[in-house]
Amino acid sequence: MLSLACRTALPAGRLAVSARRQLQTAAALVSRRPTRCSFVCSRRALSTSPVYQNAAGSSSPGAPRVRPAEPWKRHLSPDPSTPTVFTFFENATSTWQYIVVDPHTSDAVVIDPVLDYDVNAGAISTKTADGLLSFIHHEGLHVRRILETHAHADHLTAAQYFKQHLGQDVPVCIGQRISQVQETFAPIYGLDDPALFEKTFDCYLKDDEQFELGRLSCRVMHLPGHTPDHVGYMIGKAVFTGDSIFNPDVGSARADFPGGNAEALYASMQRLLSLPADYRLFVGHDYPQDRDQTCWSTxxxxxxxxxxxxxxxxxxxxxxxxxxxxxxLGAPRLLHPSLQVNIRAGKLPPKDEKGRVFFKVPITSEVDL
Structure with a gap:
């Protein structure tokens, strides 16, 4: 069996990638319903005035401006230890993004922000991220951290783009076992230079580690199984689970990625189920069949x-x-682009000598052509 690396390109700033392959290709190369509780959920209309300029703009008149994204819902809690949660659904990848706020101080964290990628055009854009950034500005929030639940295989993270606009002192955080994921996938995609992983993630989190969000306490939960680096974030009675559990009618995430493990996933899900009954589990994705999308269950x-x-x-x-x-199961549609970006905290692959950027797609062929 012949292993190849196929890559195509467009001018810098636009990316192209060949047709998706099965998940096993990459692996082979290296081996609802809402329930009642004490929360209040409300839809909230935002001002329609545009307030945020994206990276393509400037301070000059006529520069492109972006209206604040409107959250799907705003989740409030009478419990002073539990944050306000703004939820944003990214339709193309069925991803939930969260802006979690201490209502006492307006300090906030952003969880799992999405970078838009058109696989057919090979084009990255920032419409989704710009909407969230505009919302943050509109609400007067102070983002203290960008939190990743894991190295996603189904969408690109906007963590670096957020860091560019929020300030270099805002750390991008992930579970400490991201190093295992990086070691697995770096050689697949030709990212062999250790320097490529310097100054990517800023904060590597351990199980049960705690940090502050304003007056609130945040606790890290290592939830392996879907991926080895997977973590959740418990803030008061709100738990942001990533892909370690899905809404009840969706169930669970796959556990067959390199480093994934069904036994570990079972243990992680049981850990979540052992929490108090009224805790809310905010999930990383939703795939509704005969209902509207929803982001949580108790x-x-x-x-x-x-x-x-x-x-x-x-x-x-x-x-x-x-x-x-x-x-x-087949491979996720954005598997290869996602991993090349996400194991480096949202940074694109390095440019070649002509200033072009490529995504690589490992190919397994039954014939030598």
């Missing part, structure tokens, strides 16, 4: 209704089912 609802793993589900049953299911 622990109690997950215990009773999760289609893949209820509190009573034994480990062997879940692990066997998860492995069988993963064996027939």
């Amino acid at each position: 622990v109690e609802d997950q215990r009773e209704r999760n289609k893949h793993l209820k509190v009573s589900t034994d480990a062997q049953t879940f692990i066997q089912w998860r492995k069988q299911r993963d064996a027939v």
Whole structure:
């Protein structure tokens, strides 16, 4: 079997990538419903006045300006230890993005922001990110950290773009086992120079590590299984789970990425189900069938209704089912572009001598042509 690296290019600033391949290609190269609780959810109309200029603009008249993104919902809590949560759904990748705010100080964190990528055109754009940045400015928020739950394989992170606009002193944070993910995928994509991983992530988080958000306390939860670096963030009674659990009618995420593990995923999900019943689990994605998208469910609802793993589900049953299911899943549409960007905290691959940027796609061929 012949392993190749195929790459195509457009001028700098526009990226091209060949057709998607199966997830096994990359691996082979290296081996709802809302429930009632104490929260209040409300839709909130924003001013329509544009207030934020993106990177293409300037301070001169006529520069492009962006209106604030309107959150899908604003989640309030009477509990002073629990933050206000603004939720934004990115439709192209079914990704939930979160702006989490201490209402006492307006200090905020941004969780899993999305960078737009048109795979057919090979073009990266910042419409989604600019809307969130405009919202942050409009609300007068002070972003203290950009938090990644893991190195995503289905969308590109906008972490570096946010850092450019919010200030270099705003750290991009991720679980400390991102190093394992980087070691796995760097050689696949020709990112062998250790210098390429310098000054990428600023903060490597450990399980049970705590940090402050204004007057609120944030706790890191290592939730491996989907990926080895996966973490969640508990802030009061709100837990941002990434892909470690999905809404009850969606169930669970795949565990077959290199470094993924169905046994570990089971343990991580059970850890979440062991939290108090009224805690809210804010998920990383939603894939609704016969309902509107929703971003959360309570622990109690997950215990009773999760289609893949209820509190009573034994480990062997879940692990066997998860492995069988993963064996027939295809690769995520944006697998290769996502990993090349996300293992470097949102930085694009380095330019070549002509100033062009490429995404590489590893190919496994049955013939030598």
